Amino acid sequence: MSVAQLLSRAAAMGVTLRLDGDTVKVGGPLAAREAMRPELAAHKPEIIAHLRAAANDAADCTGALRSRDGGLYLPWGAYLSVDDxxxxxxxxxxxxxxxADAEDWSEAHRDEVLARAMRGPVSDLLPNLAHFRGRIVELDAERKARHLLRQRTWRMVGFDDRRAT
Structure with missing residues (x-):
């Protein structure tokens, strides 16, 4: 059985594995952990190598480092817990x-932007939030300006009508 198959079987049983230095920490239901323990022990070096490679891939693709509690942080930025x-x-x-609702985007465009934002690296999360918050603020300002312009136009029309009589 390959390490990938072993880890897949463990996940199916609700067993989680993570590295703490050179130690493999095993979580999940007690019965499942006990059932998996002999196989995990027999393949410990391969499991450690696999988990290290996965952690390196995850850190590379997100631009963030993973702390012991599973949270992500950027060496130059704030710590973000998993909940954050x-x-x-x-x-x-x-x-x-x-x-998307305000600008009447197509379904395909909405789905593409959402997919890219959700799958993007954690290092893009805060800049993306700032960008979309700014777009919403601009949109609200445009709406308010249009509303005020309409109100002013109606007042001017009403004023002109009164002078004519």
Whole structure:
């Protein structure tokens, strides 16, 4: 059995594996952990190599480092816990949905922008939030300006009508 198959079987049983230095930490239901323990012990070096490679791939593709508790942080930025990342991604999705509704985007365009934003690296999360927040603020300002212009136009029309009589 390959390491990938072993890890897939462990995941199917609810067993999670993570590295803590050179130690493999095993989580999940006790019965499942006990059932998997002999196989995991027999393949420990391969599992460690696989988990290290996966962690390196994850760090490379997100632009962030992973802390022991699973949170992400950028060496030059603020620490983001897993909950922070989920919350910020949810906010980003909501901003994109609002902008798509306001600008009447096609379904395909909306889906593409959402997919890119949700799959993008964590290092892009805060700049993306700033961008879409700014777009929403601009959109709201345009709406308010149009509304005020309409009000002023109606007042001027009403004023001119009164002078003519």
């Amino acid at each position: 990342v989920h919350r910020l991604r949810a906010e980003l999705a909501e901003l994109i949905e609002d902008l």
